[in-house]
Amino acid sequence: MAGTKDGNGNDGAKPVAQRLLATATRLFAEQGYDRTSVQEIVDAAGVTKGALYHYFGSKDDLLHEVYGRVLRLQQERLDHFADADAPVEQRLRDAAADVVVTTIENLDDTKIFFRSMHQLSPEKDKQVRAERRRYHERFRALIEEGQRTGVFAADIPADLVVDYHFGSVHHLGTWYREDGPLSPQQVADHLADLLLRALRP
Amino acid sequence: MAGTKDGNGNDGAKPVAQRLLATATRLFAEQGYDRTSVQEIVDAAGVTKGALYHYFGSKDDLLHEVYGRVLRLQQERLDHFADADAPVEQRLRDAAADVVVTTIENLDDTKIFFRSMHQLSPEKDKQVRAERRRYHERFRALIEEGQRTGVFAADIPADLVVDYHFGSVHHLGTWYREDGPLSPQQVADHLADLLLRALRP
Amino acid sequence: MAGTKDGNGNDGAKPVAQRLLATATRLFAEQGYDRTSVQEIVDAAGVTKGALYHYFGSKDDLLHEVYGRVLRLQQERLDHFADADAPVEQRLRDAAADVVVTTIENLDDTKIFFRSMHQLSPEKDKQVRAERRRYHERFRALIEEGQRTGVFAADIPADLVVDYHFGSVHHLGTWYREDGPLSPQQVADHLADLLLRALRP
Amino acid sequence: MAGTKDGNGNDGAKPVAQRLLATATRLFAEQGYDRTSVQEIVDAAGVTKGALYHYFGSKDDLLHEVYGRVLRLQQERLDHFADADAPVEQRLRDAAADVVVTTIENLDDTKIFFRSMHQLSPEKDKQVRAERRRYHERFRALIEEGQRTGVFAADIPADLVVDYHFGSVHHLGTWYREDGPLSPQQVADHLADLLLRALRP
DNA sequence: CATGAATGAGGTTTCATTCAT
DNA sequence: TATGAATGAAACCTCATTCAT
Numbered sequence: 001m002a003g004t005k006d007g008n009g010n011d012g013a014k015p016v017a018q019r020l021l022a023t024a025t026r027l028f029a030e031q032g033y034d035r036t037s038v039q040e041i042v043d044a045a046g047v048t049k050g051a052l053y054h055y056f057g058s059k060d061d062l063l064h065e066v067y068g069r070v071l072r073l074q075q076e077r078l079d080h081f082a083d084a085d086a087p088v089e090q091r092l093r094d095a096a097a098d099v100v101v102t103t104i105e106n107l108d109d110t111k112i113f114f115r116s117m118h119q120l121s122p123e124k125d126k127q128v129r130a131e132r133r134r135y136h137e138r139f140r141a142l143i144e145e146g147q148r149t150g151v152f153a154a155d156i157p158a159d160l161v162v163d164y165h166f167g168s169v170h171h172l173g174t175w176y177r178e179d180g181p182l183s184p185q186q187v188a189d190h191l192a193d194l195l196l197r198a199l200r201p
Numbered sequence: 202m203a204g205t206k207d208g209n210g211n212d213g214a215k216p217v218a219q220r221l222l223a224t225a226t227r228l229f230a231e232q233g234y235d236r237t238s239v240q241e242i243v244d245a246a247g248v249t250k251g252a253l254y255h256y257f258g259s260k261d262d263l264l265h266e267v268y269g270r271v272l273r274l275q276q277e278r279l280d281h282f283a284d285a286d287a288p289v290e291q292r293l294r295d296a297a298a299d300v301v302v303t304t305i306e307n308l309d310d311t312k313i314f315f316r317s318m319h320q321l322s323p324e325k326d327k328q329v330r331a332e333r334r335r336y337h338e339r340f341r342a343l344i345e346e347g348q349r350t351g352v353f354a355a356d357i358p359a360d361l362v363v364d365y366h367f368g369s370v371h372h373l374g375t376w377y378r379e380d381g382p383l384s385p386q387q388v389a390d391h392l393a394d395l396l397l398r399a400l401r402p
Numbered sequence: 403m404a405g406t407k408d409g410n411g412n413d414g415a416k417p418v419a420q421r422l423l424a425t426a427t428r429l430f431a432e433q434g435y436d437r438t439s440v441q442e443i444v445d446a447a448g449v450t451k452g453a454l455y456h457y458f459g460s461k462d463d464l465l466h467e468v469y470g471r472v473l474r475l476q477q478e479r480l481d482h483f484a485d486a487d488a489p490v491e492q493r494l495r496d497a498a499a500d501v502v503v504t505t506i507e508n509l510d511d512t513k514i515f516f517r518s519m520h521q522l523s524p525e526k527d528k529q530v531r532a533e534r535r536r537y538h539e540r541f542r543a544l545i546e547e548g549q550r551t552g553v554f555a556a557d558i559p560a561d562l563v564v565d566y567h568f569g570s571v572h573h574l575g576t577w578y579r580e581d582g583p584l585s586p587q588q589v590a591d592h593l594a595d596l597l598l599r600a601l602r603p
Numbered sequence: 604m605a606g607t608k609d610g611n612g613n614d615g616a617k618p619v620a621q622r623l624l625a626t627a628t629r630l631f632a633e634q635g636y637d638r639t640s641v642q643e644i645v646d647a648a649g650v651t652k653g654a655l656y657h658y659f660g661s662k663d664d665l666l667h668e669v670y671g672r673v674l675r676l677q678q679e680r681l682d683h684f685a686d687a688d689a690p691v692e693q694r695l696r697d698a699a700a701d702v703v704v705t706t707i708e709n710l711d712d713t714k715i716f717f718r719s720m721h722q723l724s725p726e727k728d729k730q731v732r733a734e735r736r737r738y739h740e741r742f743r744a745l746i747e748e749g750q751r752t753g754v755f756a757a758d759i760p761a762d763l764v765v766d767y768h769f770g771s772v773h774h775l776g777t778w779y780r781e782d783g784p785l786s787p788q789q790v791a792d793h794l795a796d797l798l799l800r801a802l803r804p
Numbered sequence: 805c806a807t808g809a810a811t812g813a814g815g816t817t818t819c820a821t822t823c824a825t
Numbered sequence: 826t827a828t829g830a831a832t833g834a835a836a837c838c839t840c841a842t843t844c845a846t
Binding site: 032034035115118119153156157160161163164166167168169170171172174175181182187190191193194195197198199200 | 232319370382383388
């Protein structure tokens with residue numbers, strides 16, 4: 001009786017809601033939000049539409065849940081590294097590398113995040129933008145701190161540097177392959193290195 | 202009174218095919234490819250669906266045309282700067298800055314490009330990927346040249362650096378606003394600067 | 403007042419899928435497959451398009467279902483008569499007459515069958531052809547048996563005789579009228595008679 | 604300069620109108636009337652739509668022209684054989700065989716004829732039906748003559764016999780293959796034979 | 805004679821969502 | 826909790842025909 005009830009791949013091991021979310025995440029990442037039908041999701045999850053609408057108010061809700069998970073995760077981790085007791089260049093390096101690793105480890109979620117953000121309903125979009133802004137500002141504060149204390153070059157707007165780094169993070173979904181030559185940590189180290197070098201005074 | 206009947210953007214001034222393409226570009230950039238219906242495009246362009254399908258074989262074709270235009274433009278400009286007679290750090294800086302300026306100047310096209318690439322039909326997708334690869338390789342060659350000649354740091358994969366820079370270019374559509382504090386040229390100079398600094402040995 | 407709300411043929415008495423199939427059959431027979439729109443079918447059946455596509459994968463599927471029904475019916479009946487314990491000329495006469503009667507009794511289905519066969523999708527067409535061939539061969543075997551045993555003229559290809567008879571069956575949809583002078587059984591007897599006479603040695 | 608003007612397959616050898624009709628006939632036979640678009644016809648004939656509508660009032664007209672040609676041909680030939688100076692059984696045999704041969708020799712036209720008859724506009728349909736009726740009656744008269752004079756069995760309605768034979772003619776398009784084992788003349792002889800044997804008193 | 809751009813109605817199909825059970 | 830039949834709007838696309846040139 002332990003583990004799964006039946007033998008097919010989509011058994012009842014995980015609670016239905018989680019299974020639906022995981023399936024939707026995979027399909028959204030593979031095909032895009034608009035190209036994925038509710039029917040596909042429930043078929044792949046082995047449930048019926050009624051079940052989906054029991055747990056989620058709409059298809060849009062599913063997308064929002066994916067966002068929520070990835071946003072909470074990244075914010076927590078950024079706070080963790082930014083609050084550490086270390087020189088600012090170390091804290092920035094750690095934070096910059098960590099977001100790369102967690103992005104790669106959750107590549108499906110982040111692909112969806114960056115590609116489908118503009119497909120949320122207006123109200124949810126507003127909410128997500130607010131959380132994104134908070135994240136951006138925390139990261140920017142690190143850069144500004146370094147600029148104030150003279151360890152980073154100050155002749156460049158901190159906002160631009162944030163977008164510079166997140167551009168490369170955003171882009172990971174386009175080119176990173178699990179079976180490529182670099183491990184997530186190696187990519188992270190290289191990208192953090194590039195950022196820190198670019199900020200050398 | 203010059204041109205045609207009325208003064209707004211949707212009169213009959215431009216040939217129908219061009220008008221359709223321009224309208225589609227704008228709507229795709231604003232709403233995304235999937236969210237934009239053929240009906241919306243033809244209504245906004247002031248023609249009927251029949252006219253659209255007279256000039257374009259499918260909705261997919263419209264997207265492909267947008268891509269073609271931006272790809273040709275960027276490849277031409279990259280070739281121009283990469284072939285120049287100047288030190289490699291100058292050629293890379295110019296190319297890196299130029300792609301930022303032209304991306305901002307064609308922000309609708311490039312937004313579509315980066316967001317909707319994966320929504321092309323398989324055959325067209327293949328074709329676009331091939332052209333993208335050619336672009337990528339030309340850019341990478343510049344970096345490798347600098348690494349070989351010792352003017353750029355050699356302890357980082359050139360491929361990764363290309364994706365590093367194009368991440369920030371890709372990202373422009375997400376944050377750049379015409380009415381923001383920085384002109385396209387200023388953004389370009391800053392981003393090229395960041396790249397060149399990151400590559401200092 | 404038995405059954406459901408109203409007394410006309412399109413109430414909710416029959417399950418929706420059956421009602422759709424019956425309606426489609428009638429309309430295909432009257433107007434042809436291509437000339438009958440899905441909208442006409444659902445309007446006549448008193449449901450919406452969504453309902454039709456809930457039960458049938460495509461318009462093509464509807465046609466295929468009609469075929470399936472008539473093919474199964476005719477094959478069963480042919481097998482029944484061909485397997486009987488009687489002289490071959492009796493078995494052939496019975497089979498030949500029966501296919502005429504059942505064709506007339508299901509004239510809508512068979513009209514569609516003969517007129518629209520070539521409008522099936524390639525894969526379904528292949529399947530139908532295979533079943534038709536099986537039917538043809540069973541019928542031919544009867545003729546060949548009579549030819550071998552000397553009760554039928556042997557100087558004519560059995561294949562041709564099968565097509566000779568089925569030509570007249572095929573043709574029934576073109577000229578037979580319910581209110582004409584001959585009952586289905588009379589037509590069947592005459593046509594079987596013609597076939598048997600033509601086969602006299 | 605003799606013959607054709609240019610080297611492609613659809614040159615100007617034949618007058619445009621004839622070329623259009625021949626092309627339409629082939630396409631209608633291959634794909635059916637409804638499945639063949641005017642665009643396909645003009646593309647295959649190497650002209651433009653304007654040209655087609657210059658010569659033919661509508662797509663329907665093309666179909667009607669195909670019918671007209673085959674109807675005139677068959678009526679002429681039937682009249683010729685029926686008016687001959689020979690015993691009625693000879694005249695019937697010749698007419699019955701001839702319609703088979705000319706049907707096979709114009710199989711495209713006759714396929715269209717039998718399959719698409721019901722797709723004519725009401726007025727043209729009426730006209731075609733009238734000509735068909737005239738043909739049918741001429742053929743029936745031969746049978747009745749033989750029945751009156753005792754050379755044919757009289758216990759069967761002459762109308763039914765006509766449809767019996769024309770069923771097999773109608774059916775030719777379904778099974779006859781140019782590369783099959785029987786020549787048109789052989790098929791014709793066999794089918795005429797079957798008819799005459801069936802009519803033996 | 806012939807062109808081909810443009811029309812506008814209609815084609816089949818998909819889909820998120822609801823609701824009686 | 827969960828089902829799945831049914832909705833109805835909207836999607837992309839096709840086509841016979843017209844008309845200014």
